[in-house]
Amino acid sequence: MEKIKIGVIGMGRIGKIHFENLKNQIENAEVVAVSDPNLKEDLGVPNMEALDLIQSGQVDAVVICSPTDTHADYISACAAAGKHVFCEKPHDLSISRVIETLEEINQAGVNLMLGFNRRFDPNFQKIRTLVQEGEIGDVHMLKITSRDPAPPSLEYLKSSGGMFLDMSIHDFDMARFIMGKEVEEVYAVAAAFVSDDVKEAGDYDTAVVTLKFEDGSMGVIDNSRKAVYGYDQRLEIFGSNGMAKVDNNKPDTHVLYNQHGAHGALPLNFFMERYTLSYQIEMRRFVESLTGGSQMPVSGFDGLQAMLIALAAQKSVMEKRPIRLKEIEDKVGILLY
Amino acid sequence: MEKIKIGVIGMGRIGKIHFENLKNQIENAEVVAVSDPNLKEDLGVPNMEALDLIQSGQVDAVVICSPTDTHADYISACAAAGKHVFCEKPHDLSISRVIETLEEINQAGVNLMLGFNRRFDPNFQKIRTLVQEGEIGDVHMLKITSRDPAPPSLEYLKSSGGMFLDMSIHDFDMARFIMGKEVEEVYAVAAAFVSDDVKEAGDYDTAVVTLKFEDGSMGVIDNSRKAVYGYDQRLEIFGSNGMAKVDNNKPDTHVLYNQHGAHGALPLNFFMERYTLSYQIEMRRFVESLTGGSQMPVSGFDGLQAMLIALAAQKSVMEKRPIRLKEIEDKVGILLY
Amino acid sequence: MEKIKIGVIGMGRIGKIHFENLKNQIENAEVVAVSDPNLKEDLGVPNMEALDLIQSGQVDAVVICSPTDTHADYISACAAAGKHVFCEKPHDLSISRVIETLEEINQAGVNLMLGFNRRFDPNFQKIRTLVQEGEIGDVHMLKITSRDPAPPSLEYLKSSGGMFLDMSIHDFDMARFIMGKEVEEVYAVAAAFVSDDVKEAGDYDTAVVTLKFEDGSMGVIDNSRKAVYGYDQRLEIFGSNGMAKVDNNKPDTHVLYNQHGAHGALPLNFFMERYTLSYQIEMRRFVESLTGGSQMPVSGFDGLQAMLIALAAQKSVMEKRPIRLKEIEDKVGILLY
Amino acid sequence: MEKIKIGVIGMGRIGKIHFENLKNQIENAEVVAVSDPNLKEDLGVPNMEALDLIQSGQVDAVVICSPTDTHADYISACAAAGKHVFCEKPHDLSISRVIETLEEINQAGVNLMLGFNRRFDPNFQKIRTLVQEGEIGDVHMLKITSRDPAPPSLEYLKSSGGMFLDMSIHDFDMARFIMGKEVEEVYAVAAAFVSDDVKEAGDYDTAVVTLKFEDGSMGVIDNSRKAVYGYDQRLEIFGSNGMAKVDNNKPDTHVLYNQHGAHGALPLNFFMERYTLSYQIEMRRFVESLTGGSQMPVSGFDGLQAMLIALAAQKSVMEKRPIRLKEIEDKVGILLY
Secondary structure, three states: OOOEEEEEEOOOHHHHHHHHHHHHOOOOEEEEEEEOOOOOOOOOOOEOOHHHHHHOOOOOEEEEOOOHHHHHHHHHHHHHHOOEEEEOOOOOOOHHHHHHHHHHHHHHOOOEEEOOHHHHOHHHHHHHHHHHOOOOOOEEEEEEEEEOOOOOOHHHHHOOOOHHHHHHHHHHHHHHHHHOOOEEEEEEEEEOOOOHHHHHOOOOOEEEEEEEEOOOOEEEEEEEOOOOOOOEEEEEEEEOOOEEEEOOOOOOOOEEEEOOEEEEOOOOOOHHHHOHHHHHHHHHHHHHHHHHOOOOOOOHHHHHHHHHHHHHHHHHHHHOOOEEHHHHHHHHOOOOO | OOOEEEEEEOOOHHHHHHHHHHHHOOOOEEEEEEEOOOOOOOOOOOEOOHHHHHHOOOOOEEEEOOOHHHHHHHHHHHHHHOOEEEEOOOOOOOHHHHHHHHHHHHHHOOOEEEOOHHHHOHHHHHHHHHHHOOOOOOEEEEEEEEEOOOOOOHHHHHOOOOHHHHHHHHHHHHHHHHHOOOEEEEEEEEEOOOOHHHHHOOOOOEEEEEEEEOOOOEEEEEEEOOOOOOOEEEEEEEEOOOEEEEOOOOOOOOEEEEOOEEEEOOOOOOHHHHOHHHHHHHHHHHHHHHHHOOOOOOOHHHHHHHHHHHHHHHHHHHHOOOEEHHHHHHHHOOOOO | OOOEEEEEEOOOHHHHHHHHHHHHOOOOEEEEEEEOOOOOOOOOOOEOOHHHHHHOOOOOEEEEOOOHHHHHHHHHHHHHHOOEEEEOOOOOOOHHHHHHHHHHHHHHOOOEEEOOHHHHOHHHHHHHHHHHOOOOOOEEEEEEEEEOOOOOOHHHHHOOOOHHHHHHHHHHHHHHHHHOOOEEEEEEEEEOOOOHHHHHOOOOOEEEEEEEEOOOOEEEEEEEOOOOOOOEEEEEEEEOOOEEEEOOOOOOOOEEEEOOEEEEOOOOOOHHHHOHHHHHHHHHHHHHHHHHOOOOOOOHHHHHHHHHHHHHHHHHHHHOOOEEHHHHHHHHOOOOO | OOOEEEEEEOOOHHHHHHHHHHHHOOOOEEEEEEEOOOOOOOOOOOEOOHHHHHHOOOOOEEEEOOOHHHHHHHHHHHHHHOOEEEEOOOOOOOHHHHHHHHHHHHHHOOOEEEOOHHHHOHHHHHHHHHHHOOOOOOEEEEEEEEEOOOOOOHHHHHOOOOHHHHHHHHHHHHHHHHHOOOEEEEEEEEEOOOOHHHHHOOOOOEEEEEEEEOOOOEEEEEEEOOOOOOOEEEEEEEEOOOEEEEOOOOOOOOEEEEOOEEEEOOOOOOHHHHOHHHHHHHHHHHHHHHHHOOOOOOOHHHHHHHHHHHHHHHHHHHHOOOEEHHHHHHHHOOOOO
């Protein structure tokens, strides 16, 4: 079978993960080029200008892992060149730019997958399966705990779009994925407790977000930029037939009992360790969708919805009231679905 | 040592628990009279009219476990008769009546303890201790899950004051107890998902309540009237130094592994089993406060604050906006603290 | 209903537990007398000479909690006086004396229950139920971990009969109870690791005992006199349909996560806390057997079998070979079953 | 840096694991040849006769994964050709042949590593580290539970050398690894409970093995060829300072609570899933030892000791007595250490 030929743009932390997975774990793909002006190592494939890579006849699909402010331009270029795209989240910090490029993608007839890797984590997959199989019954409530081990640098914070668009957006996507329903209303409280950088950036580091889904069911997400005990990623789902939850993964299962207590390992820290497997499965699913001609498991629409929730959360904190997603949509004039 | 002589009014489920604990578990107290027109058994002590019991020279202190709508009158009568009072929650469904009787109690110089038994549960005590000892550091977030196994009868629901005043009020008290801080603002979403009776009573059975404390820290409570897997009572606290949580108590620790999975016991179901120990400790602490002349571990003020939060939650659901406790206080004109 | 009138001989730690349970927890019994020359408190019932208590017309049944070397004599006296007996383990350190008094009990037609309280613990009861209901299938292996928090005093050790007869005997009884089968062969290794007192007493403090049951299934018991993390009481059962295990009970369910790890509570420490409930149920079952005329839940035969296993274990350590129970039985000439 | 050039002999299940790990996970090695007459796929490297591969100038080191009865011959050939060897366990079923080839390896000055992969599992590594760091104190007791999900085929059983040499040998090595001490005496009971094939092969499928280490400390291993709930691999260590244990790894952390109970995932099943990571680390350590010139993490001596314990266990079952390892050693005349 022909292998899908892939170019990777941006060889930072996450670009390298995708590169290694495409190289070592996925049979039906090969990386034929990378693009990163700062890359020092020789990876055995040419390191090209991003636009050259996109337009190269050698490349079937492009994996975009460069800084956020380049995403939309590269997606546009991929659409123009007729190349399929995998793009790390967020698509762009401007909703109108997102909508614009989604239209280009649509018109070009190419596929776009957004990098919400957590959907492919075995824990969250299991919860989704339980929901789909009716084990939870009518779902009444979803609870997500999502805490980072430490806040990013001030520089990163300043261009991140804020906690909701940068960090909570994963949880907003997770909420839609697990529930299989759209969010209708958002209420959020937020504060800057853990970091002066966060305050300086005018951002939040701690939040509680209440979601109301289209059928009246509820969701609660709690976020923090700094859990001293590590990367805390848990989820619980509750409904008429029961409740299910998933806990953190740990590096080992040991418990030590001594005169001071019972002591076990902390959660895997950080996303590189916690979501190793989800990154592999994510990229495999991208390639399978291309080779099998099936729908992308995470679409541009999914990325857009998560952004709308993030914007509603931001607005809710500022205006101290619940915000209906429709208020955000109306403002940006979403027409295309 | 002289034993405290106690009269118990209302010998329903909870009255019997207190009666047995006073009789069998607590050295420094004895029950000298009960009052319940429906009581059939001979418990070895006289069964009197409630007001006669309150005014009896044999009685030092009164434990009120009768229906809610009698609480305020009996508290008044106790104040008039100079008797100390233990009263089951809620004090009364009318804030002004609560304030009125609290004034009577104050002026009579007697003590009043409200029956928020969960404070005495070893799990929640442990969390409170960890907070007090600084193990959590600056507390950023409190999370309480509190779900009943099944909704009460329609008849009960109609006179209950609604889910927030009847059920969530325990969690509102728990939030204040664990945090050692006052709540400033409340936002709630609620729905009736699980029971036609609940709908008919115009009540809710499922809710998410977001709390903002006076120092900006946050709390989230999620409630349901019906968890098919039993009585679900969990709590988590998160702060700058770490996170702690407590899980449900179970009847045994077994796990059975067979070809279908790993299977363990469900939580203890219902409050009689789950909070057996907390009821014992609660009554012991009431008696110790009387014999030792120390402050009551749960005061009338505590009861009032939990009610204000419940009323704010109710108002928040109806007006779809966050409600500051001050809005409620202003309306009822609380003056006395 | 007439209450069973009970006399308690020996008001040490365990005698007081039974006294309180009979007084406060069990409807159909009352303690009418106690016997303990060292008892200082007034418990509200007469404190008599042991033999006077046994022969008193006021007493229907006797609970023997005095030192081991008095058990057999008091059982004899109870048989002579036609009184039912509950006796703490061990019955006696001499097998022939045990057999002698069992014959007296038989001939007098009174009932004897041995105090193997752990059978009534909800965890172990659950395992027994799983075995009986076939959830384990054909049972292939039983594993018991039983460790004390600290060795007893030298004085106690000297008159204890040794670790197997004093401590492991509970586990030997548990093995028979869970399996519902007789032990046929015993192999034991043992050592004195944790205490100079133990060495001085010529005793062991650490052991592994392998059991072979009559149908070829296997058991392993590991014992220690000193687990610095507390009283460790676990059990696992394995068979053709699955495996089940029970863990220790803990004072609370908290887990604290900080930068050093995840920390939880230690097991309940010691038997007074761990087996509180089993002592209550044990005494209730004794009284129910008397009032209902049913078979005692733990018989003299059960006590004897556990002793035989203990003696076989002792012999196995000394002779460094597996010992068949029949070797012990042959020597003492057990005739009566 | 020069990569170590490796030839893999035997491309069955385990050979493929090592091949993939060498290819995708380990920087400093490359597979230059394989040898398997039954291999159909083109793996991109030549498929040679085993002896040709061993003698090839292209090959620095040989990984032997062929059937057990070929191991010793290939090791001899590697010694003769001056090639380093990684050999899957067991080395050979004949102790004298093992000793003979170990001498050849010694004299040739090449390195031999035995494939006891479980040593590299993060759970067991953690326990070893706790022991080494003194967290357990003086170790008194080691407990290993090791159960397969299903017995192998009759054909496999017949040439396997029996359960102790084929399956328990991993646990015997683990015992030595964790304790860092030699075993002195072995007592075993065993039976055939789960499979007619096992009976027909004259083998056992269920066993309890008691170990005595050189310092008197104890070990217990329980084995079964058939745990219907999956691959059960647990370990516990107990000593003067505390106890530590490790549990099974599971595919996810979900727990589902419904009206029937609390339900979680079964252990990873089978060794391919459970020990994925240990195989990677094992091979990486083999290559690192070659490139770094350091000692092999598992030596031929380790393999020999595990075999002696297995033979002692076999003898113990047959002769129904504890067997000192020295009895086995004397018979085979081990001289070389």
